Amino acid sequence: MLAAKFIRENTEAVRQNIRHRRGDAKILDAWLEKDSAYRKVLLETEQLKAQRNLFKPQGKPTPEQLENMKSLSDFIKSNDAVLAAFEEELDEIALVFPNMLSADTPVGKDENDNPIIKTWGTPRVFEFTPKSHDELGESLQMLDFERGTKLSGSRFTVLKGWGAKMERALINFMLETHSETGYEEVWTPFIVNKESMTGTGQLPKFEEELYRCERDELYLIPTAEVPVTNLYRDEIVPTLPMKFVSYTPCFRREAGSYGKDTAGLIRQHQFNKVELVVYSKPEDSMAMLESLTQSAESILEKLELPYRRIQLCSGDVGFSSCKTYDLEVWFPSQGRYREISSCSNFWDFQARRAKIRYRNDEKQVEPIHTLNGSGLAVGRTLAAILENYQERDGHIRVPKVLQDYLKIDIIKKD
RNA sequence: GGAGAGGUCGCAUAGCUGGUCUAGUGCGCACGCCUGGAAAGUGUGUAAACCGCAAGGUUUCGAGGGUUCGAAUCCCUCCCUCUCCGCCA
Numbered sequence: 001m002l003a004a005k006f007i008r009e010n011t012e013a014v015r016q017n018i019r020h021r022r023g024d025a026k027i028l029d030a031w032l033e034k035d036s037a038y039r040k041v042l043l044e045t046e047q048l049k050a051q052r053n054l055f056k057p058q059g060k061p062t063p064e065q066l067e068n069m070k071s072l073s074d075f076i077k078s079n080d081a082v083l084a085a086f087e088e089e090l091d092e093i094a095l096v097f098p099n100m101l102s103a104d105t106p107v108g109k110d111e112n113d114n115p116i117i118k119t120w121g122t123p124r125v126f127e128f129t130p131k132s133h134d135e136l137g138e139s140l141q142m143l144d145f146e147r148g149t150k151l152s153g154s155r156f157t158v159l160k161g162w163g164a165k166m167e168r169a170l171i172n173f174m175l176e177t178h179s180e181t182g183y184e185e186v187w188t189p190f191i192v193n194k195e196s197m198t199g200t201g202q203l204p205k206f207e208e209e210l211y212r213c214e215r216d217e218l219y220l221i222p223t224a225e226v227p228v229t230n231l232y233r234d235e236i237v238p239t240l241p242m243k244f245v246s247y248t249p250c251f252r253r254e255a256g257s258y259g260k261d262t263a264g265l266i267r268q269h270q271f272n273k274v275e276l277v278v279y280s281k282p283e284d285s286m287a288m289l290e291s292l293t294q295s296a297e298s299i300l301e302k303l304e305l306p307y308r309r310i311q312l313c314s315g316d317v318g319f320s321s322c323k324t325y326d327l328e329v330w331f332p333s334q335g336r337y338r339e340i341s342s343c344s345n346f347w348d349f350q351a352r353r354a355k356i357r358y359r360n361d362e363k364q365v366e367p368i369h370t371l372n373g374s375g376l377a378v379g380r381t382l383a384a385i386l387e388n389y390q391e392r393d394g395h396i397r398v399p400k401v402l403q404d405y406l407k408i409d410i411i412k413k414d
Numbered sequence: 415g416g417a418g419a420g421g422u423c424g425c426a427u428a429g430c431u432g433g434u435c436u437a438g439u440g441c442g443c444a445c446g447c448c449u450g451g452a453a454a455g456u457g458u459g460u461a462a463a464c465c466g467c468a469a470g471g472u473u474u475c476g477a478g479g480g481u482u483c484g485a486a487u488c489c490c491u492c493c494c495u496c497u498c499c500g501c502c503a
Binding site: 043 | 424436444461462463464465466470471472473482483484
C-alpha cells in the first residue's frame with residue numbers, strides 16, 4: 001500500500017506509475033477527491049473533540065453544561081460515522097494501487113519487452129530429438145498424470161518412485177544450500193487467514209487465484225511468501241536484516257490460464273517451492289535483491305542447468321513489486337527458456353500493509369523493506385532436470401549434487 | 415466439542431463501585447551521576463497511528479457493536495490464549 005501522504009505529495013508520479021503498468025489512473029482521481037473531502041471533515045471533527053475534552057471538568061456538570069455537551073456529542077457522532085465511511089472507501093481504493101516501480105525498471109508493454117540481464121551455461125546440443133519431461137517422467141514411472149487427475153482433477157500430478165525421491169531430494173538440497181549461506185529455515189502453516197493474505201497483497205485484488213476454506217475463512221497459501229513475510233506482521237522488529245528459507249507446497253487456482261501449459265509439471269494447482277524471504281533495512285534492499293537473486297541462481301548453477309536472468313519491464317512487474325528479476329531455465333523439448341524463479345524487492349509496500357517496522361538510526365519507527373524469491377520452484381526444477389539430463393535411450397543422468405541424496409547416478413526403466 | 419480463567423503502551427502487571435487514566439508500577443532498554451573499570455546504587459527518559467511548517471490536536475486498553483453528555487471501566491456479539499475434561503494423528 002502506498003502511504004496516503006506519499007500519494008498526496010507525489011500525485012503525478014503515482015499517476016505515471018499506474019500508466020506505466022498499463023493500469024487505469026481514474027482510481028487515483030477518485031481517491032484524491034475523497035481524500036480532500038475526508039480531511040476537511042477530519043479537521044472539523046478533531047476540533048469538536050478537543051472542545052469536548054476541554055469540557056471535562058471535575059465534579060458534576062450543571063444542567064446547562066450537560067445540554068451543551070449533548071449537542072456537541074451529537075455532532076461528533078455523526079461526523080465520526082462520516083469519517084469511518086470515508087476511511088473505508090479510501091482504503092478500498094488505495095489497496096488496489098500498485099506499488100511504485102524502481103527507477104531502473106524499463107518501461108515496456110509485456111514480457112516481450114523484458115531485457116535479458118545475463119545468460120549462464122550453454123544449452124546442450126542433442127544428437128537426437130529431446131523428449132518432453134512429461135513423456136520421460138511417465139515412461140520412467142516417475143510421474144503419473146492420469147491418476148493425479150483421477151484423484152483431484154486436471155493440473156494435479158502424482159509423483160512415484162524416483163520422481164517422488166527426486167522431488168524430496170531437491171527440497172532438501174535447496175534448503176541445505178540456502179541454510180549454509182545464512183538463511184534461517186522456517187516451517188509454517190500452509191493455511192492462513194485473511195489478514196495474512198492482505199498483508200502481502202494477494203487480497204483483495206487476487207481473490208480469484210486462491211483456494212479458500214469458506215467454513216473457516218482461511219486460505220491455502222499460493223507461496224511461502226505469505227506466511228513467512230507475515231511472521232512479523234504488526235511488529236516492530238529488533239534487528240535487520242532477517243533472512244529466511246522455507247519449503248512449502250503452493251496452491252493456485254490458475255484461473256484464466258485454461259489451455260496454457262496443460263501438459264506436464266509446468267503449471268500445477270499444487271506444487272512445491274523453496275522460497276527465500278528477506279526483511280531488510282530500506283537502504284540495503286536493492287543490494288539484497290542482487291544477493292537474493294544470486295542465491296537462487298546458485299541452485300541452478302550447482303545443478304548445471306543453463307539459465308538466463310531477465311528483468312521484468314513496467315508492464316510485466318507484479319502488483320506488489322517495485323523491481324523484479326525472473327530466472328528462466330532452458331527446456332530442450334520446447335527450445336526455450338521458462339520461468340523457474342521470480343525475485344522481487346517489494347520496497348515498503350508489503351511492510352506498510354502488514355505493519356512491519358523497525359527503528360532506524362534516528363530511533364524513528366519506519367516500515368522495513370521486504371523481498372522474496374523462489375529458490376527454486378521444485379516441480380519445474382525436476383522437469384528441467386529430466387529434459388536436460390536425458391539420454392537417447394530415455395535414461396536420466398542424475399546431476400552430481402543430487403547423487404548423494406539419491407544414491408544413484410542414473411535413472412532408467414526397470 | 416464441554417467447563418472455567420483471561421486478553422491493558424517490548425515483557426510482567428495495576429486499574430474494572432464510569433469523569434482525577436493526558437493509562438500507574440516493576441523489569442527491560444537509553445542517557446547521565448557514582449566507579450580505576452564494572453556490578454550494585456541513583457537520577458532522567460522510554461507505546462504506536464493520524465492531522466499540522468510548528469505550537470499543538472485527535473485516536474488506540476483483543477475486534478466489532480451498544481448504553482451514556484462522557485467507557486480500559488457497564489451491556490451484547492465475535493476472535494484468540496491458558497487450565498481441566500472429552501475426542502484424535
